[in-house]
Each structure stands twice: as structure tokens, then as C-alpha cells.
Amino acid sequence: MNWKLLVLSGGIICGSLFIGGCNSGKTGQKVVMTEYQCPMNCEEGKTYKAEGKCPVCKMDLKEI
Numbered sequence: 251m252n253w254k255l256l257v258l259s260g261g262i263i264c265g266s267l268f269i270g271g272c273n274s275g276k277t278g279q280k281v282v283m284t285e286y287q288c289p290m291n292c293e294e295g296k297t298y299k300a301e302g303k304c305p306v307c308k309m310d311l312k313e314i
């Protein structure tokens with residue numbers, strides 16, 4: 251009666267593969283782009299890739 255063992259180990263292998271696939275999928279989506287924008291929205295939604303000051307009102311850019 252070895253088939254039970256085979257089914258059991260097969261299930262474990264499938265389960266670990268599934269969990270591993272899930273984890274790699276999550277880490278792939280972890281890259282979040284941080285953008286900065288003027289708190290007064292002087293430039294109608296224009297965003298900056300780096301921290302700095304708004305060229306219009308000279309206020310510090312806010313992280314979005």
C-alpha cells in the first residue's frame with residue numbers, strides 16, 4: 251500500500267510549490283514607485299521622482 255505515501259508526498263510537493271509561487275509573486279509586486287508632489291498642487295498633478303521644492307510656491311514636495 252505505497253500509493254497512499256505517494257499521494258501524500260505528491261500533495262506536499264504540490265503544496266510547497268504553490269506556496270513558493272505565491273511568495274515569489276508577492277515579492278515581484280513589492281516594487282512601489284515613490285513620487286512627490288506639491289502640497290498646493292500648483293502644477294496640476296505633476297509629480298517628481300525625487301524629494302525637493304515646488305518651483306512655483308517653493309514649498310517642500312509631499313510624498314504620495
Ligand SMILES: [Zn+2]
Pocket residue numbers: 288289290291292293304305306307308309
Ligand atoms: Zn507649489
